[in-house]
Amino acid sequence: MPRVVLENVKKSFNGIVALEDINISFENGEYACVLGPTGSGKTTLLKVIAGLVKPDYGEVYIDNKRVTNIPPEARNAVYMHQQYALFPHLTVGENISFGLLARGVRKEDAMRKTLEVLEIVKLRQWADAYPHELSGGMQQRVALARCLATGAKLLLLDEPLSALDARLRLEVRNELARIAEELDLTVIHVTHDQSEAMSLADKLILLRNGRIVQAGPPEEVYLKPNSIFTAYFVGESILLDGVIRRINGDTAFIELRNGMTIETFCDESFKEGDLAVVAVRCEDVIIGEGPLMGLLKEISFLGSFSKIIFELPGGLKMSVNIPLTDFIKSDLRVGMALQLAIPKERTRLFKYPAIGIAKEVEAV
Amino acid sequence: MPNVKVEKVTKKFGDFTALEDINLSINDGEYVSIIGPSGCGKTTLLRIIAGIIRDYEGHVYVNGELFDDKPLEKRGIGYVFQNIALFPNMNVGGNVSYSPRAKGFNSDMIRSMTLEMLELMKLTERYYDYPIRLSGGMQQKTALARALASGAKLLLLDEPLSLLDLKVRTELRYELRRIVKDLGLTAIHVTHDQEEAMAISDRIIVMRKARIVEEGTPLSLYLRPKKIFTSYFLGESNVLEGKVMEADDRFLKIDVGSIILKAKNTGFQEGEKVVVMIRPEFIQLANDGVEGVVKKKTMEGLFTRLIVDIKDLKITVKQPYWRVHNIDVYSMVKLEFPEEHILVYEYPERGLYSEISLY
Numbered sequence: 195m196p197r198v199v200l201e202n203v204k205k206s207f208n209g210i211v212a213l214e215d216i217n218i219s220f221e222n223g224e225y226a227c228v229l230g231p232t233g234s235g236k237t238t239l240l241k242v243i244a245g246l247v248k249p250d251y252g253e254v255y256i257d258n259k260r261v262t263n264i265p266p267e268a269r270n271a272v273y274m275h276q277q278y279a280l281f282p283h284l285t286v287g288e289n290i291s292f293g294l295l296a297r298g299v300r301k302e303d304a305m306r307k308t309l310e311v312l313e314i315v316k317l318r319q320w321a322d323a324y325p326h327e328l329s330g331g332m333q334q335r336v337a338l339a340r341c342l343a344t345g346a347k348l349l350l351l352d353e354p355l356s357a358l359d360a361r362l363r364l365e366v367r368n369e370l371a372r373i374a375e376e377l378d379l380t381v382i383h384v385t386h387d388q389s390e391a392m393s394l395a396d397k398l399i400l401l402r403n404g405r406i407v408q409a410g411p412p413e414e415v416y417l418k419p420n421s422i423f424t425a426y427f428v429g430e431s432i433l434l435d436g437v438i439r440r441i442n443g444d445t446a447f448i449e450l451r452n453g454m455t456i457e458t459f460c461d462e463s464f465k466e467g468d469l470a471v472v473a474v475r476c477e478d479v480i481i482g483e484g485p486l487m488g489l490l491k492e493i494s495f496l497g498s499f500s501k502i503i504f505e506l507p508g509g510l511k512m513s514v515n516i517p518l519t520d521f522i523k524s525d526l527r528v529g530m531a532l533q534l535a536i537p538k539e540r541t542r543l544f545k546y547p548a549i550g551i552a553k554e555v556e557a558v
Numbered sequence: 559m560p561n562v563k564v565e566k567v568t569k570k571f572g573d574f575t576a577l578e579d580i581n582l583s584i585n586d587g588e589y590v591s592i593i594g595p596s597g598c599g600k601t602t603l604l605r606i607i608a609g610i611i612r613d614y615e616g617h618v619y620v621n622g623e624l625f626d627d628k629p630l631e632k633r634g635i636g637y638v639f640q641n642i643a644l645f646p647n648m649n650v651g652g653n654v655s656y657s658p659r660a661k662g663f664n665s666d667m668i669r670s671m672t673l674e675m676l677e678l679m680k681l682t683e684r685y686y687d688y689p690i691r692l693s694g695g696m697q698q699k700t701a702l703a704r705a706l707a708s709g710a711k712l713l714l715l716d717e718p719l720s721l722l723d724l725k726v727r728t729e730l731r732y733e734l735r736r737i738v739k740d741l742g743l744t745a746i747h748v749t750h751d752q753e754e755a756m757a758i759s760d761r762i763i764v765m766r767k768a769r770i771v772e773e774g775t776p777l778s779l780y781l782r783p784k785k786i787f788t789s790y791f792l793g794e795s796n797v798l799e800g801k802v803m804e805a806d807d808r809f810l811k812i813d814v815g816s817i818i819l820k821a822k823n824t825g826f827q828e829g830e831k832v833v834v835m836i837r838p839e840f841i842q843l844a845n846d847g848v849e850g851v852v853k854k855k856t857m858e859g860l861f862t863r864l865i866v867d868i869k870d871l872k873i874t875v876k877q878p879y880w881r882v883h884n885i886d887v888y889s890m891v892k893l894e895f896p897e898e899h900i901l902v903y904e905y906p907e908r909g910l911y912s913e914i915s916l917y
Binding site: 388 | 693725780781790791792837863878
């Protein structure tokens with residue numbers, strides 16, 4: 195249950211910045227998920243902690259000990275690769291004991307440890323089976339057991355579930371949460387799957403172009419995004435840009451490109467005449483009442499929720515998510531004209547980015 | 559705008575049966591997705607229709623014409639492979655315009671088709687780049703642009719969006735459907751992404767262990783799956799084993815362990831062993847429901863997931879976050895199980911586990 199601290203970490207590969215100014219700490223027993231687009235530095239961050247990549251600048255501490263120059267095997271941490279590979283010609287048990295024996299653990303101790311970790315991942319009765327006899331999810335659990343057998347209390351997981359079918363991912367995800375809690379591990383888990391990250395994480399870390407954009411509990415990141423990028427990348431948001439026409443106390447009146455005006459809360463940093471971006475979650479738009487008028491253009495059923503595309507005056511498109519239970523009670527049809535409202539308390543106001551919205555939210 | 563018919567197709571690789579007695583018919587202009595666990599045979603089926611796999615039992619017809627002996631290049635099919643396969647010696651523009659050029663279209667038309675598809679895939683700036691210079695996602699978009707520009711009326715797409723980042727993937731799937739519909743193409747799309755399948759398709763085919771389990775519109779498969787496996791595999795379900803305590807013309811009372819659930823009677827008798835499925839988002843918090851204790855609460859974006867213990871029963875509930883934001887872990891809640899959303903199935907002969915196991 196180690197504590198991990200990264201201080202001013204920087205890393206470039208051939209002049210391309212992979213990590214920049216990384217300052218973050220992971221607490222004892224915390225489950226952290228690192229989220230971000232491809233190429234945002236997620237894997238590099240994990241490898242820096244594991245000791246597989248040496249930062250150009252900055253320090254890494256594990257349990258208050260500076261480990262920046264300490265080799266991976268002496269860090270009490272274990273890194274699980276994206277492409278974990280089990281030895282096909284070894285049994286499940288042998289796959290696990292192999293590493294222990296190689297490190298000079300006595301045979302009886304290795305056997306005992308192997309059965310112990312197989313018990314944890316609930317595969318004890320499969321010790322003598324070969325990997326090909328196991329399902330994908332079971333193989334994943336063997337790989338995890340192999341990591342646990344090292345006794346490391348810091349688990350670094352790089353997309354551990356990405357090779358699994360969606361249905362299986364849900365199950366193994368729950369197993370991971372259970373094991374981390376039972377063994378009181380500190381886990382840093384890199385993923386591109388948002389719902390996976392949100393459901394597992396005590397702390398969610400969003401990376402973009404090698405920098406941390408936001409870090410905090412999932413609810414906070416979701417409900418209080420600190421930037422346009424977070425609002426766009428975590429969950430789904432509608433981003434509307436316009437000019438602040440008037441400010442009245444803590445309320446700003448934004449005139450959108452199509453001439454419509456919407457109200458948001460704002461702080462002192464905004465003034466009348468500023469260009470601004472209003473972000474609202476796709477599920478927070480109210481259908482059936484309100485000052486806006488939209489034409490229903492498209493309905494797309496996605497399982498537990500449906501996505502409804504409205505077109506507003508001036509060609510403004512708005513995508514609204516509604517839960518299935520509401521959808522099946524409604525009689526929404528393409529071609530309907532409906533009133534819409536954007537509740538003021540559900541909006542977030544941001545400065546208009548110098549590089550424009552499209553570039554601001556672009557992944558790389 | 560071709561229609562496709564697959565008749566009694568079986569394919570074995572040595573001892574392994576990849577496809578078993580597949581019968582399928584796909585209409586003109588239809589967008590069909592095939593989903594199923596990895597190894598279920600979905601890619602093999604696509605490769606047979608494409609003409610890449612030629613020795614199989616059964617028949618494939620396109621527009622009524624027997625295709626079994628028709629060579630790949632004469633089938634007029636646009637194909638996007640899982641492992642892409644662009645022409646490495648041609649740049650993006652060359653790859654996308656390959657097929658229109660081969661067909662001898664005039665140069666204006668070739669250029670406009672190529673640019674239109676590149677525009678759609680947001681690849682215009684990459685026109686002169688060679689595949690080796692592109693990320694996996696960009697290569698995939700190039701392959702998709704090439705298939706769309708080929709002029710083929712039948713598109714076979716094997717995980718065509720799998721290498722793209724989530725955001726790009728979700729945007730592109732709507733574009734893909736729109737263009738397939740605009741051009742009046744028929745598309746067969748293999749994916750492991752269920753949400754993608756539901757968003758993009760007119761019809762979904764669910765496969766498991768070399769066979770078709772069930773097919774239907776996304777909504778019908780999600781709300782009224784005929785098979786336990788579909789209900790389990792597509793989206794999420796609470797799966798409960800139970801026994802019918804009472805049965806009349808309209809309703810059943812089913813004992814599922816710690817609670818008795820009321821469900822519509824779709825032909826069950828008192829005493830019968832059954833499987834009961836209910837989707838987590840249909841379970842409501844109510845003032846007069848069954849009491850349980852919230853064991854876990856995780857916010858997953860649009861939905862918050864609650865794990866509720868009702869005595870020995872573990873129930874998953876999914877509700878929009880604003881409906882449950884003031885419920886704490888370890889607090890008592892009352893759950894209501896709306897009878898119209900409880901699905902009851904005959905208890906499978908070989909047991910529940912074998913019915914829902916993925917492989």
